[in-house]
Amino acid sequence: MVLVTITNFCSAQQDAQYTQYMYNTMSVNPAYAGNKGGLNIVALYRNQWQGLEGAPTTQTLALDTRLGSLRRLGVGVSLINEKIGPTSETYFNIDVSYRISVSEEGELSFGLKGVAHLLNVDFEKLNLFDIDDTSFNASINNKFSPNVGIGIYYNTSKFYVGFSIPNLLETDHFNGNQSLGEERINYYLISGYVFDINEDVKFKPALLTKLVLGTPLQIDISTNFMFYEKLTLGLAYRWSAAVSAILGYRISNSLTLGFAYDRETTELGNIQFNSGSYEAMLRYELPKINVRQLTPRFF
Secondary structure (H helix, E strand, O other): EEEEEOHHHHHHHOOOOOOHHHHHHHHHHHHHHOOOOOOOEEEEEEOOOOOOOOOOOOEEEEEEEEEEEOOOOOEEEEEEEEEOOOOEEEEEEEEEEEEEEEOOOOEEEEEEEEEEEEEEEHHHHEEOOOOOOOHHHOEEEEEEEEEEEEEEEEEOOOOEEEEEEOOOOOEEEEEOOOOEEOOOOOOEEEEEEEEEEOOEEEEEEEEEEEEEOOOOOOOEEEEEEEEEEOOEEEEEEEEOOOOEEEEEEEEEOOEEEEEEEEEOHHHHHHHHOOOOOEEEEEEEEOOOOOOOOOOOOOO
16 A cells, blocks of 8 residues: 655656666657668566566557658657556657758757557555545546647767657646646757777667756766677766666677666655665667668667
């Protein structure tokens, strides 16, 4: 049973959080759809704050590719399911991007996201202070709310930067006259650069910042090394929140497996039953037609 001391429990966490967002960039920025050229499929599972009752769990399945004879149009679809305590949320997203060449190597992409959101809240899982409170008599089942998002993304073979707002509409959730929470606008800025240390080692520092008005600024700083175009090892720091270890392995030219572990640096990390957060990722890439990929993309 989950103990709730305030009624707006749904606003505790906004967009789903990923440590391995670099393998699932489309979830952050719709302009990334089709950026890798060929078909790209990602499955990701996150178990946050393992051991705490009612802690978030997230499952994601996403695919994207390029379309059209000019290969300027990218499309993607994704399904995200997240559970937090008595709430279960499902997101079905459609992303469309259009890219133009702005230099010999650089491309600029513009993206649009359409979102269908379903909310479920099971009030039977709550421990209520007032058991006679009629606001929680009827659970919420598949409450639908739409949303839209935008993004812009620039990249070369070694550098990328993007800004996005995946949810332009703020949605208030009510059960009768009882406010359950608000989904606020999330602003994202991402960037990274790949350095060739030598023929066998690449180094990529990366940055993700997320701003939600009324909450502290979230800053994720990561450093990743790729060895022999196969093994990726990395460390990340989420400002005033967590430290993370990241492991990725390219099993074949098409298949990549990844893991991540987060340890909270806040008081939450000192709770006896919190053994950290875990992520597992599997990515399948179908290379671009008639194009030989000499080295794997590092973003």
